[in-house]
Amino acid sequence: MDALYVSDLSKAFGGAKALSDVTVSVKAGEIHGLVGRNGSGKSTLIKILSGYHAPDSWGAFQVAGKVAELPLTPGQPASLGLSFVHQDLGLLSTLSVLENFRVGRYKAASLGRIKWRNERRHVTRVLDSFGLHVSLDDTIGQLAPVDRALVAIARALSDASEHEGGTLILDEPTSFLPRDGVEKLFSGMRRVAAEGLGVVFVSHRLEEILSITDRVTVLRDGRNVGTVDTPGLEEDDLIEMILGERVEQSYASSGGTLGGVKLSISHLSGPGIHDLSFDVREGEILGLTGLAGMGHEAVVYLAFGAQRASEGSVTLEGREMAARSIEPRAAIEAGFALLPGDRLHSSGVGSLPVSYNVSLPVLGRYFRGGWLRERVEIGEVEALIRGLDVRPPDPTRILGSLSGGNQQKALLGKWLQTRPKALLLDEPSQGVDVAARKEIFSQVRALATEGAAVVISSTDWEDLAHVCDRVLIFRYGRIVAEVGSDSISEEKLIELCYSTATRE
Amino acid sequence: MAAVAESSARSKPPRPSFGVYVERYGIIAIWALIAIIFSLLRPQSFATLTNLKTILGTQAVLLVLTLGLLVPLTVGEFDLSVASMMSFAAIVVAELSGVHHLNLILSILVTLAIGVGVGLLNAFVVVRLGVSSFITTLGVGTLLGGLSYGISGSVTIGAVPSVLLTFASKLIFGLPLAFYYGVLLCFAVWYVFQHTPLGRHLVFVGEGREIAQLSGLPVRRIRTGSLIVSALVASFAGLLQAGVVGAADPGAGTSFLLPAFAAAFLGATAIRPGRFNAWGTFVAVYFLVTGITGLELLGYTGWVQDVFYGGALVIAVALGRVVANSRVKSR
Numbered sequence: 001m002d003a004l005y006v007s008d009l010s011k012a013f014g015g016a017k018a019l020s021d022v023t024v025s026v027k028a029g030e031i032h033g034l035v036g037r038n039g040s041g042k043s044t045l046i047k048i049l050s051g052y053h054a055p056d057s058w059g060a061f062q063v064a065g066k067v068a069e070l071p072l073t074p075g076q077p078a079s080l081g082l083s084f085v086h087q088d089l090g091l092l093s094t095l096s097v098l099e100n101f102r103v104g105r106y107k108a109a110s111l112g113r114i115k116w117r118n119e120r121r122h123v124t125r126v127l128d129s130f131g132l133h134v135s136l137d138d139t140i141g142q143l144a145p146v147d148r149a150l151v152a153i154a155r156a157l158s159d160a161s162e163h164e165g166g167t168l169i170l171d172e173p174t175s176f177l178p179r180d181g182v183e184k185l186f187s188g189m190r191r192v193a194a195e196g197l198g199v200v201f202v203s204h205r206l207e208e209i210l211s212i213t214d215r216v217t218v219l220r221d222g223r224n225v226g227t228v229d230t231p232g233l234e235e236d237d238l239i240e241m242i243l244g245e246r247v248e249q250s251y252a253s254s255g256g257t258l259g260g261v262k263l264s265i266s267h268l269s270g271p272g273i274h275d276l277s278f279d280v281r282e283g284e285i286l287g288l289t290g291l292a293g294m295g296h297e298a299v300v301y302l303a304f305g306a307q308r309a310s311e312g313s314v315t316l317e318g319r320e321m322a323a324r325s326i327e328p329r330a331a332i333e334a335g336f337a338l339l340p341g342d343r344l345h346s347s348g349v350g351s352l353p354v355s356y357n358v359s360l361p362v363l364g365r366y367f368r369g370g371w372l373r374e375r376v377e378i379g380e381v382e383a384l385i386r387g388l389d390v391r392p393p394d395p396t397r398i399l400g401s402l403s404g405g406n407q408q409k410a411l412l413g414k415w416l417q418t419r420p421k422a423l424l425l426d427e428p429s430q431g432v433d434v435a436a437r438k439e440i441f442s443q444v445r446a447l448a449t450e451g452a453a454v455v456i457s458s459t460d461w462e463d464l465a466h467v468c469d470r471v472l473i474f475r476y477g478r479i480v481a482e483v484g485s486d487s488i489s490e491e492k493l494i495e496l497c498y499s500t501a502t503r504e
Numbered sequence: 505m506a507a508v509a510e511s512s513a514r515s516k517p518p519r520p521s522f523g524v525y526v527e528r529y530g531i532i533a534i535w536a537l538i539a540i541i542f543s544l545l546r547p548q549s550f551a552t553l554t555n556l557k558t559i560l561g562t563q564a565v566l567l568v569l570t571l572g573l574l575v576p577l578t579v580g581e582f583d584l585s586v587a588s589m590m591s592f593a594a595i596v597v598a599e600l601s602g603v604h605h606l607n608l609i610l611s612i613l614v615t616l617a618i619g620v621g622v623g624l625l626n627a628f629v630v631v632r633l634g635v636s637s638f639i640t641t642l643g644v645g646t647l648l649g650g651l652s653y654g655i656s657g658s659v660t661i662g663a664v665p666s667v668l669l670t671f672a673s674k675l676i677f678g679l680p681l682a683f684y685y686g687v688l689l690c691f692a693v694w695y696v697f698q699h700t701p702l703g704r705h706l707v708f709v710g711e712g713r714e715i716a717q718l719s720g721l722p723v724r725r726i727r728t729g730s731l732i733v734s735a736l737v738a739s740f741a742g743l744l745q746a747g748v749v750g751a752a753d754p755g756a757g758t759s760f761l762l763p764a765f766a767a768a769f770l771g772a773t774a775i776r777p778g779r780f781n782a783w784g785t786f787v788a789v790y791f792l793v794t795g796i797t798g799l800e801l802l803g804y805t806g807w808v809q810d811v812f813y814g815g816a817l818v819i820a821v822a823l824g825r826v827v828a829n830s831r832v833k834s835r
Binding site: 304306328329331332333338340345346347348349351352356360361363364366367370371372 | 707715717720721
């Protein structure tokens with residue numbers, strides 16, 4: 001019996017077909033991967049399953065043998081046995097772990113007293129079973145991102161396992177997780193599958209798909225181009241199915257000649273960082289990595305003044321700034337640019353047009369004769385985003401309506417046009433599809449070739465291995481290893497991150 | 505806006521849909537409709553030139569006050585002290601020039617300086633100390649209201665210099681000067697909001713403070729400035745109020761607070777839906793006043809104003825939410 005079966009599903013937005021005649025079946029006890037580029041129809045499919053969108057037409061729909069009509073009404077997915085973990089996790093950051101866990105699920109009549117003692121015992125048991133050791137009374141906001149994600153996942157997993165059969169759908173839950181968090185998540189997924197539920201796993205990280213799933217369904221341009229068994233599947237074949245053509249899985253190669261020292265960080269200290277010093281040369285792309293919470297993720301924010309450093313200095317092209325007093329404004333003036341990791345919170349406003357977001361740092365250019373020349377602005381932004389292959393290349397669309405990869409390309413363009421001398425990026429490929437990733441990194445390489453210093457902080461070791469000239473590995477706020485271009489490989493980085501993470 | 509429409513016409517099917525027009529200009533149609541209804545019901549009193557002038561003239565102060573309020577609202581800050589600031593300014597100028605016979609120009613300058621001072625006080629507590637603007641300005645507003653009663657001895661000050669009356673109420677083409685100040689301020693706000701980089705910056709600070717900060721905008725200065733502008737404009741509205749009424753009533757402010765917010769939020773559903781904007785506010789102020797004047801002429805006096813403004817505020821914010829939701833959903 002299928003844990004989830006939906007056939008001949010179609011959905012169009014305006015004139016554009018988002019899904020055409022898609023059929024998906026997930027077996028009970030199976031972990032089923034769902035992959036495709038941004039805009040391939042994955043999100044639409046999931047939003048139909050969660051009742052957010054109504055399909056235009058469909059053939060059959062059932063969950064664990066229970067037949068239902070589409071569209072689903074609110075609450076119906078849950079009663080059928082469908083549970084979801086979305087990318088944004090759906091947690092309330094000011095409430096405690098316990099409250100988040102039990103909202104809407106209290107074992108009491110609606111006006112009855114909540115039996116907190118029982119609730120606590122139950123939640124503790126569930127969290128323990130996922131290897132999560134957090135205090136039930138901490139608010140979600142106090143937790144590390146990893147633990148936050150795990151709480152959301154544990155909550156959904158426990159909901160899912162309360163049903164007789166059903167399906168748990170995880171929509172890019174690993175985007176914000178470091179590798180060690182991913183392992184915890186995977187063991188949870190295997191547990192749920194072992195109980196006879198179906199698990200649907202959506203991810204851009206193909207190596208994760210290959211390592212955890214039993215079968216994979218690939219969507220391309222709204223069609224199901226194939227559901228294949230994972231064992232024996234090669235990454236190249238999967239990429240070919242996703243893109244529709246075989247592409248060299250390579251990025252703009254490094255190996256240009258490096259100039260003198262362009263950017264120096266010396267004796268930098270701040271939250272998560274102790275007495276850190278390193279140099280970046282002209283034309284160099286430097287990677288910073290480590291397991292989550294090891295401090296590498298704080299460096300770019302400290303250097304840019306987005307977080308307050310306690311000590312040290314930052315020198316760009318011979319101009320020294322005391323790290324303690326750097327403001328983003330001054331950093332930008334000195335020639336820095338920062339592309340933050342949290343896209344719609346720190347990087348661009350989703351409800352405003354692409355043109356507004358992209359032109360923000362250079363808006364003064366379009367203010368001539370006492371008038372903001374919006375037509376010129378839109379023309380130049382359009383040329384810029386066309387050059388970055390943003391789809392659709394329409395500056396008047398609101399940023400939030402683009403897919404993650406296209407948002408990131410546009411926001412990279414926002415900073416590239418300022419011709420920065422030093423470009424700082426945090427997790428630039430998070431939630432970005434393979435093709436957009438390639439575009440982003442080749443643009444970054446082009447900027448470096450022109451003489452800029454680039455610093456990328458990331459836990460995507462595959463990307464770092466492809467893109468960087470040099471990678472620094474962090475542990476507890478300090479650099480513990482350095483890998484030069486001749487010896488960078490994904491395996492090497494993984495090995496260094498994990499091996500140094502065990503305390504002596 | 506014209507440029508936006510033109511460019512999208514190049515790449516995609518042209519013309520904003522009918523729905524967009526309804527959204528932008530629907531309020532004007534409703535405005536016209538209620539004006540016609542009242543004209544038919546009360547042809548003798550409502551549909552007269554005198555009444556039109558009264559409507560345009562008397563509410564100019566509310567228009568000015570609301571336009572000042574748009575600035576902090578756009579930046580994402582509340583300023584609940586504007587109405588009390590207005591009546592406080594009226595009391596101060598009347599007390600200084602009328603009662604103590606201080607030079608009028610000097611009195612006006614002192615009054616405006618007090619406005620700047622109150623704005624700085626709000627900004628210090630909100631921006632520097634990080635307290636919510638809602639609570640801060642609620643407190644400061646109440647404080648100013650109390651001071652107004654204290655200074656005036658809880659009575660209306662009737663001694664307003666005649667120059668101030670002329671400054672506010674002199675009729676040009678049958679309309680008081682105050683109305684023209686309101687229109688001028690509309691142009692100024694429209695220009696800054698829509699045609700200068702500063703206007704964009706205000707929107708970014710309001711919609712994504714962290715993003716604005718990381719893009720190099722002087723966020724603290726913008727937030728501080730917005731609270732100073734609203735207090736300064738409110739004290740200017742106070743001068744006008746004293747000049748229009750010919751007296752300074754310490755309790756006048758309270759009846760302006762809700763109408764100002766109602767007009768600002770209702771204005772944000774029209775002309776440029778989803779944004780606080782000058783011409784939307786202009787339309788909203790006079791839309792609300794037309795409704796109230798009509799109802800009063802029908803004999804519903806006294807209580808009808810509160811019911812109308814309160815209802816309008818709730819409907820405006822609800823409408824704004826519905827519009828925003830439908831946009832997100834249509835993607």
